Amino acid sequence: MKLRKVSAAAATALVLTLTATACGGDGDSEGGSGSGGGDKIKIGIKYDQPGLGLKEPGGKFSGFDVDVATYVAKELGYDAGQIEFVETKSADRENALARGDVKMIAATYSITDERKEKVDFAGPYLLAHQDLLIKADSNISKGTDLNGKNLCSVTGSTSxxxxxxxxxxxxxxxxxxxxxxxxxxxxxxxxxAVTTDDSILAGFAAQSQYKGKFKLAGLKLSNENYGIGVKKGDTEALNKINTALEKMVKDGAWDKAVQDNFGPANYKNEPAPKTGNIVK
Structure with a gap:
């Protein structure tokens, strides 16, 4: 009788242990399997670029990069509630992927040969150009018109x-x-004038408080191929993201995202680039 009691207790403990194990997943991993369920996916974006990646005062995220990342994540099997946007500074993007802090990065991330040594890129999903933002009534029409004028950019910018x-x-x-x-x-x-990528400038110009006050000069001073960065060697994620980007273009969601985020600035965007087509 005593032996049976011990066995019953042990059996009960085993059942409880198995039950706890089955229910113990916290669902906070960004596993990247696209299986949905309780998993989350962490995506690196900018928090301070209107029209591209912006964390608004109420905590909502908006912008073209955000729309692209959200579309891609849904194609991978994650709903909006499973997406965790993580602020990723330009100088830390490669490290964030290497450490596994994020599964992918969509943050005006230009594809360059130097960066491709450290990360893999899906896309490109937008071809931007270095340009000038000027007042709507400005007579600046070419780069040489800036001689003797005041030109602004951020500290350390190559633009x-x-x-x-x-x-x-x-x-x-x-x-x-x-x-x-x-x-x-x-x-x-x-x-x-202010200079950087035309997409970034258009994002600022599209804000309601600036509507009609500024314009892009349209000079196309460089080519910036924005890609989605993933950890080096993550071929599975790379292929799935490329497939999602191609679908986004095909079903019209890409054009809608461009218009929603840049439309008020009259941004003359390039057509959606083809996967793997890098414009030098």
């Missing part, structure tokens, strides 16, 4: 240096910590 060294050596370069400061300086007249 302004490209203009200064190759196009308008007599431009007065002003550098601020963020593009929002440059935009404010452009509005006040402290600078005559």
């Amino acid at each position: 302004a240096q490209n203009v200064k060294e190759s196009i308008a050596p007599k431009a007065n370069l002003k550098q601020y910590s963020g593009y929002s400061e440059c935009i404010a300086a452009l509005q006040s007249g402290a600078v005559d």
